[in-house]
Amino acid sequence: MPKILLVEDDKSIIDNLSAFLRKEGFEVDVATGQKAALEKINNSSFDLLLLDISLKDGNGYAVCSAVKSSYNIPVIFLTASDDEYSVVAGFDLGADDYVIKPFRPRELISRIKNVLRRSNKLGTTIEYKGIVIDTERGIAMKNGKDLYLSALEYRLLLVFFNNKGVVLSRNKLLEEIWNIAGEFVNDNTLTVYIKRLRDKIEDDPQNPTIIRTIRGLGYKVGD
Numbered sequence: 001m002p003k004i005l006l007v008e009d010d011k012s013i014i015d016n017l018s019a020f021l022r023k024e025g026f027e028v029d030v031a032t033g034q035k036a037a038l039e040k041i042n043n044s045s046f047d048l049l050l051l052d053i054s055l056k057d058g059n060g061y062a063v064c065s066a067v068k069s070s071y072n073i074p075v076i077f078l079t080a081s082d083d084e085y086s087v088v089a090g091f092d093l094g095a096d097d098y099v100i101k102p103f104r105p106r107e108l109i110s111r112i113k114n115v116l117r118r119s120n121k122l123g124t125t126i127e128y129k130g131i132v133i134d135t136e137r138g139i140a141m142k143n144g145k146d147l148y149l150s151a152l153e154y155r156l157l158l159v160f161f162n163n164k165g166v167v168l169s170r171n172k173l174l175e176e177i178w179n180i181a182g183e184f185v186n187d188n189t190l191t192v193y194i195k196r197l198r199d200k201i202e203d204d205p206q207n208p209t210i211i212r213t214i215r216g217l218g219y220k221v222g223d
Helices: 011-023 035-043 060-070 084-092 105-118 151-162 170-181 185-203
Strands: 003-007 027-030 048-051 075-079 097-100 124-128 131-133 139-142 213-214 218-220
Touching: 003 011, 003 035, 011 027, 011 105, 011 151, 027 035, 035 048, 048 060, 048 105, 060 075, 060 084, 075 084, 075 105, 075 185, 084 097, 097 105, 124 151, 131 151, 139 151, 139 185, 151 170, 151 185, 170 185, 170 218
Parallel strands: 003 027, 003 048, 048 075, 075 097
Antiparallel strands: 124 131, 131 139, 213 218
């Protein structure tokens, strides 16, 4: 799973964009300023930076310059600064792309994947207990065989795998299904889809070991 560092100080953008990127199969970490961003880069590995120019402290140009001088990490500027000077300055510092706010989420995902592909950093599979999700092809397999999941089953499995170790409440899962279905989905529908998913991915659906029920709280994949 490609890991992205989002360097941004607007809370609404952080919350909305982080959630969207995670739904699309990316791992996301956040820094709100230059100092925090450089500390995270020095202490962790990232496949890509999404970088605003105006930050809580410092600026995105300084972060980009530091990254390009010491690391092989692609950088996409994501900023409201759309004047020619800002764009040229970003590319002169080595940026791999420059996206103007407000942006279209799907276009941003396409640009991210293009940059990761050019940099040979695009991980396309998520694996857990013999189940493999190929996010590039939009399929899930068990022991190398296609599970033939419906769109909602696939999205639900992706949500679980992108949140390994996290207890997900039924309300949270309903929100995720609502987003992909674009229509009203009730609690009974969620129960049906979790049962269908377990029937396809579990060795023993009556005693699930992948999607586990956490009594009174919700569901959890992983430790």
